[in-house]
Amino acid sequence: MKKLTTILLAMAMTLPLVACGGGNAGNTNGGNTNSGSTDKHTHVEEVMPAVEPTCTKTGLTEGKRCSECGEVLVAQETVPALGRTTESGTCERCGQSFGDWRIDYSVDDFNQPTDEWYITEDEYLVSTFSNSATTNSKLYANVMADLDDNVMIFLYEYGSRQVKNSSERYWDEYNITMRTPDGADHKITGTMYCGDDRVNIDDAYIDEVLTALKGEGNVMFRIENADRTVESYMIEVATSNFAELYNAEERMQQPPLEKKLSGCYNWVCTKHFPAISGTFRHRLSIREGCTMKEPSLWTLFSDTGDPMAYLLYRAGSAGR
Incomplete structure (x- = not known):
């Protein structure tokens, strides 16, 4: 009777170890620990993807866990937030x-x-x-x-x-x-x-x-x-x-490609008050995409390349 009691006690102590990834009887398979009972379990690795940190939020390194039992095999580690590239201006990372x-x-x-x-x-x-x-x-x-x-x-x-x-x-x-x-x-x-x-x-x-x-x-x-x-x-x-x-x-406001326009044109500068006017008798650099509807708002360029807005129409036209 005493011998039977001893056997039953040993079995009772072993039962809690019959679980997924449980036990520690020294049976291993590819580095994964199997149960100490006859019910053995081999972990199926599942990657826990890394999370990239942002300027304000922390990230995580890549980790691994068992897809069947959920046991974490390789713990993820926290990666610190990157921080802003500037405190006064536009952040080069996030654009804010x-x-x-x-x-x-x-x-x-x-x-x-x-x-x-x-x-x-x-x-x-x-x-x-x-x-x-x-x-x-x-x-x-x-x-x-x-x-x-x-x-x-x-x-x-x-x-x-x-x-x-x-x-x-x-x-x-x-x-x-x-x-x-x-x-x-x-x-x-x-x-x-x-x-x-x-x-x-x-x-x-x-x-x-x-x-x-x-x-x-x-x-x-x-x-x-x-x-x-x-x-x-x-x-x-x-x-x-x-x-x-x-x-x-x-x-962003740089003018597009220019085209040349020859002829005699009257103009009124809309950037001055009171308005000033005159006549161009030379070739003009005109912003591409303008139409010849008269009068029209054109962007002309001075000798130094500075853009100037003008209300432009052909000399002798109705808008004169």
Whole structure:
């Protein structure tokens, strides 16, 4: 009886090991451990695919498990997230842009986006303004640059009341001091046209302002009404990712192949106010794809290769 009890006890201790991949009796097959009983199991390897890490998410190395019992044979290891390639600009890995500036597009009369892009800040600049009634009060401001190389500044006194020119006859002129990160002060001017709601940097200084915004550090502007000198606005602009966005859009706007056009044409330049006009009597470089419907908007190129928009029609035509 004692011998029978001993045999039954030994069998009871062995039963839990009769399972898939269980046991440890030393029977192996290709490195896989089989059960210690007569019911043997050979693992069927299944690959657990690797997961590539991204800028913000971790990844996994390749692993292996048994497709029948689920036992993990080769554990997957965590791969750290890669991180952004830049904190101010466009990440080279994921293409996402970071910084204080963003690209947006003008809309048409149906509120649909057009291909006319502009660059503006993600958030309003918070600064101060002063006039005869207040000193260093809250000012919200917004700087914008568009595909026509216009640079505009929108001003909101007390954070809500937009500065506008309500006159139908007179422009508001502004004297502006732009201080660049090197400490240099640049004297420039701006204009708010009749019925307008923004200070337009005058053409003679646009390149100077764009160069500053494409640089590094913060650019400061002190904007003073030329007629009412007690009316002034102080804003500080972080250049951040402006250069990267502007240069990328500028490359996309490069004109296609040019074609030559000979003849005598009258023209009106649509980029100037008041409009100027004249006559071309030489060969012109015209953007390919333009039609000869008159008058038509053409893009001509100056001797330096700079594109200029003109309303162009043949001399002597009805549009003259």
